[in-house]
Amino acid sequence: AINFIKGTIANLPADAVLDAIIDTPDNAKLVHTALDRLPDGGWRLSLEIQKLNSAPVELRAKLSMMQRIVTETWLYQWTDAV
Structure with missing residues (x-):
């Protein structure tokens, strides 16, 4: 899970409707959000x-x-390394 807690979203009203924009490469499948x-x-x-x-x-x-980015972009590289 990713927590977005600061910046523009901290001042949004409680009933704000947000959309998640998630980019995944061809070697991964987004199952659920x-x-x-x-x-x-x-x-x-x-x-x-x-x-x-x-x-x-x-x-x-x-x-x-409303088609405007309101958070920072979260980046992560998932590898098989332990």
Whole structure:
């Protein structure tokens, strides 16, 4: 899960409608997402991703409202390294 808690979204009204923008490469499949409001005013984006091969997966996520980006872009490289 990714918590977005600062910046523009901290001042959004409680009834704000946000959309998750999630970029996944061809070697991964986005299975499920959920976006929930946190008690402190932030938002939590939960992702379920299926890796399709052993290549690294570059993930990106951000939130938008009315087609305007309202959060930073979260980046993560998922590898098989332990």
